[in-house]
Amino acid sequence: MATKHLFFFAILLFSAASVFAEENPSLVMDYYKDTCPQAEEIIKEQVKLLYKRHKNTAFSWLRNIFHDCFVESCDASLLLDSTRRMLSEKETDRSFGMRNFRYIETIKEAVERECPGVVSCADILVLSGRDGIVALGGPHIPLKTGRRDGRKSRADILEQHLPDHNESMSVVLERFANIGINTPGVVALLGSHSVGRTHCVKLVHRLYPEVDPQLNPEHVPHMLKKCPDPIPDPKAVQYVRNDRGTPMVLDNNYYRNILDNKGLMLVDHQLAMDKRTKPYVKKMAKSQNYFFKEFARAITILSENNPLTGTKGEIRKQCNLANKLH
Template identity: 90%
Template sequence: MSSNSRALFFFSFFLAILYFSASAENEGPGLVMNYYRDSCPQAEDIIKEQVKLLYKRHKNTAFSWLRNIFHDCFVESCDASLLLDSTRRMLSEKETDRSFGMRNFRYIETIKEALERECPGVVSCADILVLSARDGIVALGGPYIPLKTGRRDGRKSRADILEQHLPDHNESMSVVLERFANIGIDTPGVVALLGAHSVGRTHCVKLVHRLYPEVDPALNPTHVEHMLHKCPDAIPDPKAVQYVRNDRGTPMKLDNNYYRNILDNKGLLIVDHQLATDKRTKPYVKKMAKSQDYFFREFGRAITILSENNPLTGTKGEVRKQCNLANKLH
């Protein structure tokens, strides 16, 4: 190798090192445990305390936190796009049919305001959304799941692509499993995440097709009477809040009773019934029905994967001042 060639080689090598160093600096450390250790040491404690206070006043907030992480993180990125309000140019994810029944978004702002008083402009809404879900799970009697932080907030709604990502409760189990597999969640993870149906409620509009005009023969007859009492109309009044508790036995507790219910044909949604009967998922349903520890272990693993789905980190995205609004660009 000539001296000129050697010099050119080392120069190119030096430039490559500079490029990759700059790229790494731009990307930042990614998601890490206790990301706010130095910038806002009290962040996770503040979120935990706010979740506890809100749960004492409004029990249904814990259900909302759990549903938020699913609806936000499942659609391309865990970046709090779910929380953005509609604008003249953009429809909010909150206003789509797939977000029917979702509520308590204003309490995310309550948590954000508490954090802004302590550490202005530091903690992202995406991390608030994920950590409130983690602490909401504990409030419901579920496991504590250590989750990484360091997410940044997106600037756009993904209302136009929700249907491409979110599985629907009326779809085949093959489609449901495929949608989850697309973000790295395997079959036992799917079965565990659907165990979130052990808490909260299902609005009548989502299940009347199993009652009218004919009752779905797959339903347990003893449960049908209760469902008909709660949902007396084939076309529910949209102004009336008509619903059936997902689990009549322990409606406020995240536990494995859900699996015993669906094995007894008491699942409210089509996906609940399929979960208990499909040969790919039934073995895990039976295992979780027998062991809450196994359910919690798989649930924690799946929530972790969901929470780390394609986050914005480093210099990508932003840290919103308000969770329902992207920051103004100057």
């Protein structure tokens, strides 16, 4: 009798686990192989085409992964426009300088023409980031798909999650650790500062009223030339290239720069000086292969942060708007 009860209990547990697995499936490789087999190729071709026309799109794709996936869930909440009841994440101070969101919509439209209502904006955001990394000379990173789209902005909790460029290295490491990214992963992800540019708004505190003595004195005149105003206009095109040597290439030159005190932001300087991160900075400065390996691993973890799957969320018709509920 006891054996029968145990067997019946085991069957119940298995059934419950099966139902849970169906309602909460995991991300998988090539999720759309049956429902939209051309999806990933369409996204890749669109990224290539847009990059050819607008070089700065690749920086945007990469930054999108960080800003969306870091804040609770990789669910494309970043892309939602403001409404009367909800502030968009795009309009917060922490999204300063982010651009090219309209081109995500361009990719979405191309995918929708092939497979209407199938591919999520969250997956488009992640895959465009992956392909943008390749466009910048970085590694191809196999990433899983199957995410669904959230319906709400997380503008009200951004500050609780996103690390800031002026925070201590302890806070930065803790924020990344909260989503499973370890110290070498943090060092690798900050290697994204190898490409793109930094607006003077983010730099002037290191230049005025006095120049930060920790900055390389040979680099300071260039920074002052690019940022001549102590209080720069946020809307003005005033910026400094993150890496003057290879500004359009994702490479390990960033690490050599920050070891030479040429890091633009405080977090760059801390990364090179802090005893917890400096050994990895030195290792990545010597080996691009090591940088790419740790970068790929960290991007993978970031892209899989608490996604909506199964029956959770939705597949948006437009990436900037949640679907209307009837």
